[in-house]
Amino acid sequence: MELNLTRPIIIFDVESTGLNITKDRIIELSYIKVFPDGHEQEHTYRFNPGMPIPEQAIAVHHITDDDVRDCPTFQQMAPEIAALFEGCDIAGFNSNHFDIPILAQEMANANVKFDVKSCKFIDVQTIYHKKEKRDLAAACLFYCGVEMENHHAAVADTRTTLNVLKAQLDRYPDLENNVDFLSNYSSYSRNVDLAGRVVLNDEGKPTVNFGKYKGQVLDDVLERDWGYAGWVLNSDFSEDTKQVFREAKQRVDERRKMNAKLENLKDKFNGK
Numbered sequence: 001m002e003l004n005l006t007r008p009i010i011i012f013d014v015e016s017t018g019l020n021i022t023k024d025r026i027i028e029l030s031y032i033k034v035f036p037d038g039h040e041q042e043h044t045y046r047f048n049p050g051m052p053i054p055e056q057a058i059a060v061h062h063i064t065d066d067d068v069r070d071c072p073t074f075q076q077m078a079p080e081i082a083a084l085f086e087g088c089d090i091a092g093f094n095s096n097h098f099d100i101p102i103l104a105q106e107m108a109n110a111n112v113k114f115d116v117k118s119c120k121f122i123d124v125q126t127i128y129h130k131k132e133k134r135d136l137a138a139a140c141l142f143y144c145g146v147e148m149e150n151h152h153a154a155v156a157d158t159r160t161t162l163n164v165l166k167a168q169l170d171r172y173p174d175l176e177n178n179v180d181f182l183s184n185y186s187s188y189s190r191n192v193d194l195a196g197r198v199v200l201n202d203e204g205k206p207t208v209n210f211g212k213y214k215g216q217v218l219d220d221v222l223e224r225d226w227g228y229a230g231w232v233l234n235s236d237f238s239e240d241t242k243q244v245f246r247e248a249k250q251r252v253d254e255r256r257k258m259n260a261k262l263e264n265l266k267d268k269f270n271g272k
Contacts, residue, residue, distance in 0.1 A: 001169040004177040005036040009089040009122070011165070013157040014099050015061040017049050021102045021195065021238050025049035027068055028061070029081070029103075030154035032162050033088065044155050045081070047074045061153065078110035085114070089179045091122035093136050093161045096187065101194040101238055108239030116194075120183035124165050127186050131172065136160060143167035193241040206248060218245075222252045 003009065012031035018024035030044040046063070048071045058064055092099045100121065107114035128139050140148035140160050144167055150156035169177050175185065190200040198218055201207040206218040213221045213228070222229055229249040233242050 001166055001177060002038055003034055003166070003169075003179075005034065005089075005179065007087060007089065007179075008033055008035050009091055009179060010034075010085055011091045011158055011162045012095070012099065012103075013092055013154045013161065014102060015057075015063055015154050016102060017051060017053050017057050019098065021098070021105050022236050024102070025051060026074055026102060026106050027053065027063055028154045030158040031084070032158055033084070034162070042158070045077060046071045047077065048072065049074075074106050075110040078107055078112040082107060082112050082114050085116075085119075089120040089122070089183070090116065091124060091161070091165065091182075093128075093157065093164075094123065094125040096121050096123040096126065096191075096194075097196075101240065104194050104240050105238045120179045121187065122165070122179065122182045123186035124161050124168070125186075127168055127175070127182070128164070130185070131168070136164070139164045143171060193238070193244045195238050195241055197237065197241045198244050206244065218248045219252055219255075222248055226252075 010031050010033050012029060014026045014030075015028040016024045016026050026047060027049050028044065028046050031042060033041040035041075046068050048068045050073060053063065053065050053068075090100060100116065104114055104116065124139075125136070128134065132139070132142060134142070136157060137148045140146060140163070143164050144160075148156070148160055169175055175182065192198040192200060192206045197208075197210050198206050199209045201217065208214055208216050208218055208221055213225075229245045232245045
């Protein structure tokens with residue numbers, strides 16, 4: 001079944017120096033851009049990460065320092081990649097938890113605007129885990145009937161992810177062939193930031209999702225513990241998460257100023 005699209009969707013996969021979103025770097029990005037009329041555009045980028053690639057990472061994706069030595073840096077290519085993603089929805093395999101957050105962090109490191117708030121995210125892994133609960137290679141065999149080749153090569157992972165998504169639509173009649181439904185279905189939580197450090201609670205309020213204040217409304221936390229925002233902003237959190245805290249800090253600050261003005265007006269009215 002072909003995808004039913006109202007605007008382009010990018011299926012992408014990254015390989016990196018490791019799994020730390022704030023410290024590791026993307027060294028390969030492959031994408032397939034599918035347009036509403038069905039035609040596709042695909043490409044693979046490789047980047048010099050400016051740091052040695054750890055042996056543990058090489059063992060997974062087989063990309064060495066020599067392979068990327070003469071490649072451009074991500075910062076050099078960031079404007080082109082941001083333009084590529086603009087106006088598109090986004091899909092991948094485990095992309096909601098890793099590929100999208102690390103891509104957003106790399107864009108922040110490069111000082112390139114990368115606004116994905118209007119994007120719908122489809123995480124094929126989440127659909128798969130809800131239905132079958134295995135990995136991409138098993139998904140390829142289960143849905144497509146073939147053994148996956150070149151596993152952990154970004155270009156192979158990207159093509160396999162697209163093929164699996166199409167096969168999932170064929171296999172499950174309850175999966176609606178539209179991006180809104182698939183995006184909602186492939187999300188386990190209502191993240192405010194990409195990493196899920198802040199989520200919306202049942203009342204739609206941003207709520208801390210980690211550490212000592214887990215489960216508490218973010219603005220209420222900052223009302224009581226103003227320094228908590230400063231700790232987050234000066235710690236090893238992604239730029240996207242820090243921006244959520246900056247916005248909350250600004251909301252609380254504006255509310256404090258408004259309350260102070262009201263108190264002054266009350267005092268004047270009461271003749272103090």
